[in-house]
Amino acid sequence: MKHINYLFGILIFVFLLCTVSCNDDENAYKSELYKKVFALVSADNYNVFTAVHDLEEPESTGYVSVSCGGTTPTDKDILINLKLDNDLFDRYNKGNYDVEENKYANILPADKYTIDNYSITVPAGERSGRMKIRMRPEGLSPDSIYFISLKIDNYSVYEANPTKSDILYRVLLKNSYALQSSSSFATSYSMRGMLGVSNVMGTKSVFPLTHNSVRVMAGNETFQADTALINGRSIILEVDDRNHVTVKPFKHLYVEQIDGDPDYPNIYFIDDDGFRKFKTFQLRYNYRKAGDATLYEMKEELRVELKK
Numbered sequence: 001m002k003h004i005n006y007l008f009g010i011l012i013f014v015f016l017l018c019t020v021s022c023n024d025d026e027n028a029y030k031s032e033l034y035k036k037v038f039a040l041v042s043a044d045n046y047n048v049f050t051a052v053h054d055l056e057e058p059e060s061t062g063y064v065s066v067s068c069g070g071t072t073p074t075d076k077d078i079l080i081n082l083k084l085d086n087d088l089f090d091r092y093n094k095g096n097y098d099v100e101e102n103k104y105a106n107i108l109p110a111d112k113y114t115i116d117n118y119s120i121t122v123p124a125g126e127r128s129g130r131m132k133i134r135m136r137p138e139g140l141s142p143d144s145i146y147f148i149s150l151k152i153d154n155y156s157v158y159e160a161n162p163t164k165s166d167i168l169y170r171v172l173l174k175n176s177y178a179l180q181s182s183s184s185f186a187t188s189y190s191m192r193g194m195l196g197v198s199n200v201m202g203t204k205s206v207f208p209l210t211h212n213s214v215r216v217m218a219g220n221e222t223f224q225a226d227t228a229l230i231n232g233r234s235i236i237l238e239v240d241d242r243n244h245v246t247v248k249p250f251k252h253l254y255v256e257q258i259d260g261d262p263d264y265p266n267i268y269f270i271d272d273d274g275f276r277k278f279k280t281f282q283l284r285y286n287y288r289k290a291g292d293a294t295l296y297e298m299k300e301e302l303r304v305e306l307k308k
Helices: 002-033 087-097 227-233
Strands: 035-041 048-056 060-066 078-084 119-122 128-135 146-155 166-174 189-197 198-210 213-217 233-240 245-248 253-257 267-272 279-289 296-305
Touching: 035 146, 035 267, 048 060, 060 078, 060 166, 119 267, 146 253, 146 279, 189 279, 198 296, 227 233, 233 253, 233 279, 245 253, 245 279
Parallel strands: 048 166
Antiparallel strands: 035 060, 060 128, 078 119, 078 146, 119 128, 146 166, 189 198, 189 296, 198 213, 213 233, 233 245, 253 279, 267 279, 279 296
């Protein structure tokens, strides 16, 4: 009898122990499940958020957003205050380029944007909120990476995700002729034409420059991410309201525009072949590189498919 009572006591103890353990696990699970954690919306290990801004708009709008997790809606307003902070920006440059400082990204100049209010409110019962940025991209270089580096300064309730509490807001440029992406600074056009009496063909990188102009390498010159080569061998294609193109030197290059060629009349237009549409430049110009006596005669057509 004592033996039976002993076994029964052990079973009761094990049952109670399992019950307590299950309750603890359930409470921990519920605590994690209903936890309210918010984060700045971004991608990759450096918390980069990319936004395309149109050079054809004197001022455009971007946003920094917050998203709140948890299985149930928030029951209180979350007020989040941000501040400018370059710590993440410095880590980005060091982590990506180390000692190659010529490749470093840039802090977006203060005159290119305005943040009227550095706070974000996530109303009770909602999952997200955002902060407005007014952007003025004209004059930014298409060869550079620009960031606004921000960090959560303080907040009213709940919990901030520590790995998503800062953000690099990256500014990408576009106009009607070219578009930057996070992986490329330019739009790739196919090229065909004549350099002197020789047929040439290939691809060219076309960079958005202003609201109505792009930059491209002259003639059959090869693009390299080298400032001296860009300055000495690039041209600007400026499109007026009649789609006539003016060919200009970017910096240290002699350029002579030749008008009147019926096949290459220095125009921009949308070419529709019945199946697809193409953005098209037809250009005629001569150019001479600094320190080179040779005058190169160039006739070229640049085309890229117009995506819907």
